[in-house]
Amino acid sequence: MANSTSPIRVGILGASGYTGAELVRMLLRHPGVEICALTAERQAGKPMAEVFPHLGQFNLPGLVKIEEVAWDKLDAVFCALPHGTTQEVIAGLPRHIKVVDLSADFRLSDPAEYATWYGHEHRAVELQKEVAYGLTEFNRQGVRKARVVANPGCYPTCSLLPLLPLLMDEMIEPGGIVIDAKSGVSGAGRDAKQQNLFTEVSEGFNAYGVGHHRHMPEIEQELRLAAGRPVIVSFTPHLVPMNRGMMATIYVRMADGVTADDLRATLAKRYESEPFVNVTAAGIAPATRHVRASNQALIGVFPDRTPRGAIIVSVIDNLVKGASGQAIQNMNVMFGLGETTGLEQAPLFP
Numbered sequence: 001m002a003n004s005t006s007p008i009r010v011g012i013l014g015a016s017g018y019t020g021a022e023l024v025r026m027l028l029r030h031p032g033v034e035i036c037a038l039t040a041e042r043q044a045g046k047p048m049a050e051v052f053p054h055l056g057q058f059n060l061p062g063l064v065k066i067e068e069v070a071w072d073k074l075d076a077v078f079c080a081l082p083h084g085t086t087q088e089v090i091a092g093l094p095r096h097i098k099v100v101d102l103s104a105d106f107r108l109s110d111p112a113e114y115a116t117w118y119g120h121e122h123r124a125v126e127l128q129k130e131v132a133y134g135l136t137e138f139n140r141q142g143v144r145k146a147r148v149v150a151n152p153g154c155y156p157t158c159s160l161l162p163l164l165p166l167l168m169d170e171m172i173e174p175g176g177i178v179i180d181a182k183s184g185v186s187g188a189g190r191d192a193k194q195q196n197l198f199t200e201v202s203e204g205f206n207a208y209g210v211g212h213h214r215h216m217p218e219i220e221q222e223l224r225l226a227a228g229r230p231v232i233v234s235f236t237p238h239l240v241p242m243n244r245g246m247m248a249t250i251y252v253r254m255a256d257g258v259t260a261d262d263l264r265a266t267l268a269k270r271y272e273s274e275p276f277v278n279v280t281a282a283g284i285a286p287a288t289r290h291v292r293a294s295n296q297a298l299i300g301v302f303p304d305r306t307p308r309g310a311i312i313v314s315v316i317d318n319l320v321k322g323a324s325g326q327a328i329q330n331m332n333v334m335f336g337l338g339e340t341t342g343l344e345q346a347p348l349f350p
């Protein structure tokens, strides 16, 4: 077990994928962590230098199959595996290991809801009961005590950060929220898929999952908890021809007498002591470039011309605050480390 002087011994399951590589990149700079195991499926047996030459100089462990991992030598595991494969892996881990799961397997607290949206029965229902939803800024206590943390999806992270405080403070109406979201292509993972070929993605952009994307119930689950009643959102994701980055343009209806300046002030107050969430000054529109390769979220609020309307623009890097960065933030909380440890990297601009 890790103690206050020894590093946390970490394993990354799915280290040959995009979020796995991003975890490695950031954990290499984390002073409290030692990377002890890296797994892959098709790429198992290869050195990291072959799969990711940009990480070749760091003397990392080689990629092995999950079955080959020496669990007794680990304190924490990041699961960067596809949905559905993660449940059984986590359920079988020794209980001394703390887990941050980047997949969607434990995000929906209701197994029936999970089955509806993911197309199969949940295979670790008992474990689901001890999972904390890891939108860190809203569940530090839960994350601190949890053995398993469900890291939120990238679209939910980008959408919930602006919406939760506004719903909690009744600054906006729970009805009629429209989330128009865009993601870079790395959001779809490294697996070869026809729709992610350069020829299919470049010089154009497309909506997908229109009206039925599986992040909708995740967003609504958390908004429901904040509002204390059901919240139905209209959510449409788009794929844009860039590698990383995510933007949610959110249309809301304000409560009577509330202005866009009030929304901005509420968010600025809620996040004033949060290291990873910032609000732009009036008139400044966030761009994905403002958060690239960092664990930052940036939010802008604008008046709309419709009655009581406001427009919120929220950006994150899908691979960092939307995945691996937030996962490290959660690990820091679980192990009682400074929350920003290993995550101080400023955004890469341009």
Ligand SMILES: NC(=O)C1=CN([C@@H]2O[C@H](COP(=O)(O)OP(=O)(O)OC[C@H]3O[C@@H](n4cnc5c(N)ncnc54)[C@H](OP(=O)(O)O)[C@@H]3O)[C@@H](O)[C@H]2O)C=CC1
Pocket (backbone or CB within 6 Å): 013, 014, 015, 016, 017, 018, 019, 020, 039, 040, 041, 042, 043, 044, 066, 079, 080, 081, 082, 083, 085, 102, 103, 104, 152, 153, 154, 186, 187, 188, 189, 190, 191, 318, 319, 322, 323
């Ligand atoms: N990309 C993103 O922006 C975000 C991703 N996520 C979630 O994080 C998880 C990882 O995503 P991402 O890194 O993009 O995915 P990738 O497709 O890039 O990587 C998947 C990883 O899982 C391994 N893998 C695939 N199938 C199996 C299997 N059956 N058993 C064991 N290992 C397997 C792959 O190994 P190999 O390649 O060797 O076969 C690879 O290392 C997913 O659940 C995703 O939904 C969450 C938020 C954002």
Ligand SMILES: CC(=O)N[C@@H](CCC(=O)OP(=O)(O)O)C(=O)O
Pocket (backbone or CB within 6 Å): 102, 103, 104, 153, 154, 155, 183, 184, 185, 186, 187, 188, 189, 237, 239, 322
């Ligand atoms: C561009 C793209 O394809 N993005 C992925 C979302 C990735 C992610 O955050 O979500 P999960 O962990 O829930 O898969 C998608 O829409 O399926």
